[in-house]
Amino acid sequence: MTSARNRELLALVPVAALLTAGFAAVFSQENEQLGNLSLIYGAYFLAICLAAHVYLRIRLPNADPYLFPLMATLTAFGLVMIYRIDETLARDQANWFVLGLILFALTIQFLRDYEVLERYRYTIAIAGLLLLLAPRVPGIGQQVNGAYLGVKIGPIAFQPAEFTKLAIIVFLASYLREHREVLIVGARRVLGVTLPPLKHFGPLLVVWGASMFMLVFIRDLGSSLMFFAAFLALLYVATGRFSFVVIGMAMFLLGAWFFASTVPHVHERVEIWLHPYNEPENAGYQILQSIFAQADGGLFGKGFGQALITVPGTDDALLPAAQTDTIYSLIVNEVGLFGAVGVVLVYTMIAARGFKIALLASDGFSKLLATGLTAVFAIQAFVIIGGVTRVIPLTGVTLPLVSYGGSSIVANFVLLALLLLISDRARREAAEPAGRMAAMGAPA
């Protein structure tokens, strides 16, 4: 399957060209003269991507050829946007990109037989949940905008929710693979509603409890929403019971409603979402400015480097958290509706490739793991883009691979590594003429 890798190689060239052009556009805006710095940055980026590509060629020759270039596209786009906001932030981000690729390679190196994850699923789940609690531990925890999202140990700071995301998906995929049959068979109809068997549902209730707990204790509405949606998606794929999804959604909404009326932080987020114009200079400032920035962009945007992020002559933010939460609004502002549609299309293509891997995979764990990883990635994009476009309340999750943030970059490249591991095996098996899963009829 070297043709797959050749396609990947071909796809990486336009990605590097995009990055070069993006930097050139930003430079031309900031300096009168256009140096060859953008070419140098483009060359660096291409070289790093090529290294990853060569590694894939050796290790996972059959893996999906488009996922890596698509994710590199988002990273490149994010780098340009962040550079445009602040040079030093872009340098951090570039370093994290390299670190992300190192962890990407290590994951592929040591998790070739990723079934091993199944064996440690409870360990992984508990480790993930403990990580979530870390931000509340005095001394290392950090509070951001009222939510406990960060951990800082010495010089290393990270956001555990990004890694917990992976742990929870691994646990759910494994748990559901084992129990999906009993969840389906053991279901009972009570008052016309199909209910899952209580005995096997316990661990799943724990997931619900964890989401609620995140709402209250960590106050992270965005991650809570993201986790729970991914959970419901996996539950549905595993059991095919839509009623489970409905029950789960009802439980989440009930819980969210209860906490929205009792926990001030959550309540405030919902109030701002519903009535942003009540306090346009305070609570509603971020979401309003996010929308105003989009209105300013229009169809084609103002061009790279042209949008206002701070009030000129001051350090007052005009678009608060432009490098993280509201980076999508900045994209709309600078490259317009067309550019934003392009970004959403890239996420759509990643989702398409991810679900394709799940379709191709032969065993239940691989299918569920690929589905879960793809779903959580897509849902995270939805939660933050939906937040800044006022579809849902604005919460502080990153726009995967585009937003500034090391944890996010690294975690998402580990996620990519897992997807490619599953893909490599599935495509290899599917390519074998007498492959076990040839009956599935999925094209190679």
Next chain:
Amino acid sequence: MNRQIVQLFAFVLALFAVLIGFTSYWSVFDAEALKEQDANKRPLLEQQQIPRGRILAADGTLIAKSVAKGKGSSKRYVRRYPEGPLFGHPIGYSFVRYGDSEFEQFHNEELVGEGSEFSSIADELLGHAQEGNDIVTNIDTEAQRLAQSELEEAGYGAVVALDPETGAVEVMASNAPYDPNRVPYEYSKLANEGIETPLLNRATQGRYPPGSTFKVVTAAAGLDSGAITPETPIDAPGSLEVEGTPLENDFGKDFFGATLDTALTNSVNTWFGQLGQQLGNDTLFEYMDRFGFNAKPAIDLPEEEVLPSGVYDIENDELLHANDPVDLARVAIGQERLLATPLQMAQVAAAVANGGKLMKPQIWKRVIDPDGRTVDTMDPSVYSDAVSEETAAELTTAMEGVVNEGTGTNAAISGVAVAGKTGTAETPGNLACGGGAEENQAWFIGFAPADDPQTAIAVSIECTPEFGGDVAAPIFRDVAEAILNGE
């Protein structure tokens, strides 16, 4: 599980479609409305990065300019008004925090150089930074200065001078004044709702009972509709019972068999009251419309900063119409609930001066692009044919009598024929004046030279114990002289 995976993908597609939908809504469909939001400072901040064009008086005096502050990406332009309070009205101000007003607001597009969408995209591709156009106004600096300083001595009020032939606004002064440079520092103080209200342009938003100056409109309606000729005698007793209340002449003087000249020269209330009643609601309102009443003057100022004149239902702040019950005899002499802005009364004088043709008042004269080319010039345009030339000539003769031998002798300029009309509306207990018992709204409207009018002027002073002929007519004279000397 494959079916569910495909369904999940379809669901993700639906979610992303919602995102595209919302993004389209904010960035395109609702974008214009969002840019209008008060909370949205972006449009102003972006304008601040464009060197806004200068505003100049007719003689080239610099009224407003932009000065650069900061460097690089934090470079921005701040508005400066070198003459301070002199042109505060009608030019207004433009500051990021406090928005813009008056002329600055109305002519914003030209001042920031917003041309067609195409040219701005082309400029962007060529790397041209957007630059504003300069605007030359019709304002006569010396006359404006004189009007402002004399107003400040006389009391709160306004002076408006129009070129009758073109509608060019030569003077628009309003007292209390304000210095637009101070707006960023003392906005709340300037915007106060007390007696001073310096941010209020009294020329366009001060609504006052026009008193006897309105008799010009009544006379015009009488002559032009054919109800009277200059020779038609009307018996005007010293006192006349109208709607249960006596309408009285000054000193209760009788004018039996008086014609228009006598009636206007002596400002005979019962004469014009009877004429008004004879004309009827429809005719009088029709001529008011022709002179610009009952509509916002078509001047180049923001609509919300210009008020219409007419008979008001004071409680609801609404204009009354011809079919509403009004005391027509008192409307005819500028009382009842009739309120007029100084700009409106200047339009009355200008229409008579211009042979009955009312021109649209315009402050701007020329737009000059950054390369020094004149890209647009004001075209005088007719608002209405208020009265015939013959009527206008007859009115002029009567108004000359006012200045030569009547209540307006203080408006006389040696060697120049002046036509005009005084007005003194009693506004006892006017709360805006502090509730004094004998407060008047003093007026003078007129034009000069009467045989070849170059300027038509309205002067109005609030809350004064004096009469129009004593306090307003001298200001008219000085401002008119300044304008005539300047030409």
